Amino acid sequence: MWPRCSTAEKWLFTPVDASAGLSDNQVRYILQLNDGRMVITTSGNLNIYNGSEFSYLHRQARDVRFLPGYKGYYRMYTEGDTLMWIKDWQKLMLVDLRAERFLIPGKSYFKVDSILDLFVDSDQRRWILTPRHPQSARSQDNPPPSPPDRFFLYNPQSDIVLQLDRAWGELQDVASDEGKVYLFFSTGTVYCFAVSTAQLLYWSAAYPGSKHDWFDRTSLVVKGEKGFYQLRNGTRGGCFFFNTRSKDWQQLLQTGYALNTLLVSDGNRLMITSSRGVWVLDREGAAPCLVSNLQTVTGEVLTTEISTVFQDFQGGLWMGTYNRGLLYYHPARFRFLNAGRPAFPEIDPLKDFQVLGFARAGELYLNTNQGVYKMTTGRGTKIQLEKTGSNQLPPDVRREFSQPQRFLFRGLTATAMLDDSRGWTWVGTMDGLALFKTAGRPQLYYTSHGLGNNFIHALIEDDDGNVWASTSFGITRIGVTGDALHFTAYTPQDGTLAGEYSDGAVLKSDDGSLYFGGMNGFSVLKKNAEVLLPPLAKPLFAGLLIRGERILPSRSYDERIILETAPASTSSIVLAHDQNFITLEFASLNFVNPHQTTFRYQLAGVDREWRTASSHTGSLQAIYTNLEPGNYEFRVQSNNGTVSEVSTLPITILTPWWKTTFALVCYIAAFILLAGGSMLRYTKVAQRRREQLQKEEMLLFRIRTLIEQRLEWEEERTALLSGPRPQPKADMPGLASGENDAFVRKAIGLVEQNMDVAGYTVEQLSRDLCMDRTGLYRKLTASLDQSPSAFIRNIRLQRAARLLAQGGKSVTEVAEQVGFGSVSYFSKCFQEAYGCRPSEYTGNG
Known part of the structure; x- marks a missing residue:
């Protein structure tokens, strides 16, 4: 990947410094997270870079734990996607990568009371160096002994304890490979333990005891093919290789000054930073060479000390300086001479x-x-x-x-x-x-x-x-x-x-x-100068804005926390119905040529086709307004000459409470209760009304009866006062038979013609017959032995009986048809005449 020293001075670096957003230009350490973002620690801050912009994690004094056993410089370890440990001279810090904030490194992470140092091996196991046996603090009965000439290396996840001899020196690094853990001490000796049994397998020294003070101060171990590379510093600097198969050491470089960091590329190519420049070592035979000057794309030649070096997933080379920020190089970036x-x-x-x-x-x-x-x-x-x-x-x-x-x-x-x-x-x-x-x-x-x-x-x-x-x-x-x-x-x-x-x-x-x-x-x-671009990582969710307001992790908005974790660790979003004006931000993680980035994106459920957007910064802002409640999925991929995989982000816009299924059930229940209550009230009111009408009808019936009785009494009185009643002849009592029949038929006909007239009274019948009430009374009583009111009522009842017998009509309909204004009065009269209620007469008929 890296050119040999004959062409190394032709590397053309792009500066990335405080003017580009780096918190300060004193770079201490560089690593890359699993999601593709770069982490850069500087003297003042912790920077996270996604190729488009920097974000910062601020630490407080309470976030730093005293680490007495570590006497080296900046080291960083990651444990998966969740934790990142940072060590500096006798200081320990912890970062929650999901929330992107510092944590207080408390006892729960160590499970011991006293901690001297902390390491994370090549398999991301956490190891705690402690002066007391880890079980002694937990066992009150017969605790394991903690001899003064021993200290212990403890793995809290699997409860493994390795016993170490203080005579071995200071433990400076821990690495692992194929079920074994390798402990590198200040004496230059490595001790190999079996992880499963915690037994010491062997040890091997890199140099004789006479050289201990040459390399006893600091150590940096990097895993390579067939073993481990180690930088050591003391009064001199050196680079060594330990072969885990042959169990022997090889010294690759020795200098009269300190060596800072080590990068192993392509298995056998090494780059070592120092105050004098960058050493390039090719283990395939080329002699080590020193690149003392670095050139930027603007033609500036830098002679600053290189503090650290790192190679990212895309093959880009990052160099940190002590006062000039970051330098970035990729062979596919600077294509023109x-x-x-x-x-x-x-x-x-x-x-x-x-x-x-x-x-x-x-x-x-x-x-x-x-x-x-x-x-x-x-x-x-x-x-x-x-x-x-x-x-x-x-x-x-x-x-x-x-x-x-x-x-x-x-x-x-x-x-x-x-x-x-x-x-x-x-x-x-x-x-x-x-x-x-x-x-x-x-x-x-x-x-x-x-x-x-x-x-x-x-x-x-x-x-x-x-x-x-x-x-x-x-x-x-x-x-x-x-x-x-x-x-x-x-x-x-x-x-x-x-x-x-x-x-x-x-x-x-x-x-x-x-x-x-x-x-x-x-x-x-040049012909074929266009180096094949490395594949892009999937675009990374970088930010969310609602109605133009940036949403911060773990912060409540309208009494809801929208982002439980940092955007990069967020797998889905749930929003309220009125949080439907959104801006989604994604980073392409395109470090090579961010200005040549294009995006394709689609919000499934809204966009029928993929949208496209160009970006000169490597970032995307996708804006959607007035989204309806429902489930959506945002899809995006980036392209800089190579096309990334598609990133997806499920988004849910919640239905307002008044449109939810529960609310609809409540509405229905409320409607049923309201309708039931209304019906019950109506029934009660109607019942009271019917009872009141019945009372009124009974009162009216009594009044009519009294009036008819009074009229009949007056008619009888008038007839008695006017003289004795004429007596019919023996062969023709009263009126002649023909005259009576004609009169009765005419009277019956008039009543039947006005059958449906509820107010058809004796007065009206007498007028229709051209008689006065007294004459009508005399003639009907003489012919039928009935008063006029009884005559009219009986004709109505006879017609009612026939209609009821025919069927097809209710009692109410029959009462109205035969001229009764009150059903109850009709029922009473019918029962007096026929000995049963109208409803019973209908059934019998």
């Missing part, structure tokens, strides 16, 4: 300098505003330029340099034009790129499609069919797949010129390398 002013001899430093064009006639020529240069490529990547007179140029070169750079093409003012291998014509303009596939109208492309800038200065096609366009800001590659175009913009972070490029200043050399000229020099893209 630049030749600036210093590469050109005999130029006037007070004048503007611009490469105007290239030409080739056996050799490569450059036309600048300060003369023409002939170029040769020296050893490695070194470029050599020689100024030459215009009279010495080949005719083809002079013609090439005299060509106009801007011209009209199909109505467009062209700054560049290219006819590619597909037969397509590409035309660069001062405002975008035009593509003619046919003779018709062109397809136009701008920065919104992926161009680095809309001003196109030059176009060229490489050997793989990709089209390259130099612009006023960087260079853009346009890949073609079928009819689809894929844009990748390269900026000064990738090695392009910081200024704009020149019209038509482009050339492809015989070896396929591409040259782009511009302000203050030119850029070169």
Whole structure:
């Protein structure tokens, strides 16, 4: 992975310092979490970096525990995805990675009263160094002895206890491999124990006792192939390798100064940082070499001390410095070589300098505003330029340099034009790129499609069919797949010129390398210089905003805690119905080229298609408003030339309480209770009303009866006062039989005609018969021995009996049809006449 020392000085590092968000520039230690984020400890803080931004964990004095047995410098251990231990000179700190906050390292993590030191081995087992046997504090009866010449290494998870002899020296490191645990002491001796039995298997010394003080102060152990690498410091510095198979040591490096940190790459390549620079060791035979100067992408040469070094999952190299922050390098990041002013001899430093064009006639020529240069490529990547007179140029070169750079093409003012291998014509303009596939109208492309800038200065096609366009800001590659175009913009972070490029200043050399000229020099893209990009990690959930307010872990919002853990450890989100205006933030973890990141994302349940978004920072903000209650799943993947796996985040918007199933059940129950109560009340009111009506009808019946009796009495009295009642003849008593029948039939007919008239009274019947009440009374009593009121009532009752016998009608309907205004009165009269109630008469009928 790492170049040998002959090319190591050509590493081009990108600074990542306090101006980029690092808390301070004094870097102490670097590691990477399992989720892909970088953890950087500095003198002032703990920084977590996701490729887009830094977050910080602040510690208080109460978060630090005294650790008397540790007399080294910054060390960090992780236990899975949950805990991270930090050690500094006689200090111990603990971080909860899920909540992203410091914890107080209490006794529950150690299960012993006294702790001298703490280690986490290669299998992430926690080991506690203690002066007393761990069981002595828990056993009151016959506790295990704790001899003064012994101390103990205790694993609280599996309750393993290793007994150590104080004569072995100070325990400085613990590592593990294949069921064995290796203890490295200040004397340079390693002791190997079996984890399962806690038995000592063997020991091996790295150097004789006469050299103990050379390397007895600090230790750093890193696991490699077939064994462990160890840095040791004392009055001198050294690097050693312990082979766990042959059980012997090999010294790889010795210096007269301290060595800081160690990185093992590809199994056998070592990088060791120190105050003098970076040592590179290749165990396959090359001699160790020291890289004393490091160069940044801006051309600055650094001589600062390198405090630590780390290689991430993507193959990126991170170096920490004591006062310049972080330095980052990846071979796929800085793809272009630049030749600036210093590469050109005999130029006037007070004048503007611009490469105007290239030409080739056996050799490569450059036309600048300060003369023409002939170029040769020296050893490695070194470029050599020689100024030459215009009279010495080949005719083809002079013609090439005299060509106009801007011209009209199909109505467009062209700054560049290219006819590619597909037969397509590409035309660069001062405002975008035009593509003619046919003779018709062109397809136009701008920065919104992926161009680095809309001003196109030059176009060229490489050997793989990709089209390259130099612009006023960087260079853009346009890949073609079928009819689809894929844009990748390269900026000064990738090695392009910081200024704009020149019209038509482009050339492809015989070896396929591409040259782009511009302000203050030119850029070169060597053939096959595009290193394959490493696969991206899945995008990481980085933040949540609700109605524009950032949601913090473990904090209550509207009496609810939305994020129980930090966003990176959150697996799902549950929101209230009124928390439905959300912004989701995701980080691509793209350390190589964050400015070239694109995202595809979709909220299942809302988005029918995948959305796309470009990002110059490597982060995504997806905004959704007025989400309806329900279950959703947010899906996102990132792309920087390689496509990541899809990250998913389930999201639930809760239904408001008044729309929940429980609320609906309550509504139904309340409705039933209300309806039942209303019916019960109505029934009671109706019953009371019926009882009241019955009382009123009975009262009316009594009143009518009294009135009829009074009228009958008056009629009888009037008849008696008017004279003796005439007596019929013996052969024809009263009226003649024919006259009586006709009168009765007429009276019956009148009553039947007014049968449904409840108010049809004796008074009305007498008027209809053209008689007075007294005459009617006399005639009906003489003919039928009935009073007029009884006559009318009996006719009504007879009709009622017939209707009831026929069936099909209720008692109420029959009472109304025969002219009774009250059902109860009708029932009483019917029962008096027929000896049963109307309802019983209906059943009998």
